Amino acid sequence: MSEFWTRTSVGEFPPMLQVENVTAGYGAGAVLTDLTLTVNGGDRVAILGRNGVGKTTLLRCMIGEISPRTGVIKLGDRDITREPAHRRARMGIAYVPQGRDIFPGLSVMDNLKVAAYGVRHKAWADVLTDVLDEFPILRQKAKLAGGGLSGGQQQILALGRALMTQPKVLLLDEPSEGIQPSIVDQIADHVRRINELRGITVVLVEQNLEFATNIAEHAYLMDKGQIVRELPAKDVLTDRDLQHEYLGV
Ligand SMILES: Nc1ncnc2c1ncn2[C@@H]1O[C@H](COP(=O)(O)OP(=O)(O)O)[C@@H](O)[C@H]1O
Ligand SMILES: [Mg+2]
Numbered sequence: 001m002s003e004f005w006t007r008t009s010v011g012e013f014p015p016m017l018q019v020e021n022v023t024a025g026y027g028a029g030a031v032l033t034d035l036t037l038t039v040n041g042g043d044r045v046a047i048l049g050r051n052g053v054g055k056t057t058l059l060r061c062m063i064g065e066i067s068p069r070t071g072v073i074k075l076g077d078r079d080i081t082r083e084p085a086h087r088r089a090r091m092g093i094a095y096v097p098q099g100r101d102i103f104p105g106l107s108v109m110d111n112l113k114v115a116a117y118g119v120r121h122k123a124w125a126d127v128l129t130d131v132l133d134e135f136p137i138l139r140q141k142a143k144l145a146g147g148g149l150s151g152g153q154q155q156i157l158a159l160g161r162a163l164m165t166q167p168k169v170l171l172l173d174e175p176s177e178g179i180q181p182s183i184v185d186q187i188a189d190h191v192r193r194i195n196e197l198r199g200i201t202v203v204l205v206e207q208n209l210e211f212a213t214n215i216a217e218h219a220y221l222m223d224k225g226q227i228v229r230e231l232p233a234k235d236v237l238t239d240r241d242l243q244h245e246y247l248g249v
Pocket of ligand 1: 026031049050051052053054055056057058
């Protein structure tokens with residue numbers, strides 16, 4: 001692994017990402033109401049909750065696609081509430097959106113290069129080598145159109161694309177959705193390794209409880225636009241009442 005990863009490594013305990021009393025939504029209605037959440041540097045956390053409780057909206061607030069009406073968002077010590085999305089990406093927040101959103105007409109290689117171009121880091125060629133080492137399938141398929149990959153391979157491409165920006169924090173929105181089980185396990189392995197070797201903080205939104213607890217150590221339960229519980233991820237797996245109440249399973 002090259003020095004480029006260690007330079008952005010975190011692996012510290014202070015808060016990496018803080019959402020303080022955020023209210024946000026679309027039009028007149030609020031989806032997030034006075035939501036507060038702290039993610040410490042180097043952690044792997046999952047945000048769990050039923051469909052429609054506002055998980056994607058929360059991630060979109062973190063990356064700057066949605067401006068909160070009230071409240072503050074911080075990256076480390078820095079208040080980023082008013083920073084536009086492209087600046088937050090350069091500061092180290094990477095996002096793998098629900099549904100992956102890769103460029104289907106661009107080659108796998110160009111999908112990766114475009115991501116690096118977006119953040120304008122100089123060392124992108126070395127980062128590219130690292131990303132291709134982490135995901136050998138992307139090297140194999142480099143010349144194929146992104147749209148020609150399977151769903152699982154597209155998810156791996158989306159992960160690789162996020163790593164091209166050398167993030168401090170990686171936000172993943174339902175990466176297991178619509179992907180066959182064998183690849184779901186591989187993705188969990190990659191995400192854990194990305195966190196452990198590179199010190200990248202991981203914030204995962206999921207409906208797949210088994211997958212989420214396979215990755216995350218810590219869980220936040222979300223309901224009606226707020227974080228209502230915080231607990232060790234493995235405790236969610238054994239608590240049927242909790243699952244029924246907050247996850248509808
Ligand atoms: N672009 C949008 N415009 C208006 N309402 C939206 C939009 N996106 C999501 N919503 C609404 O906001 C609420 C929360 O959605 P979302 O954050 O996607 O939830 P989750 O990711 O937890 O399923 C839902 O009621 C949804 O219908
Ligand atoms: Mg969602």
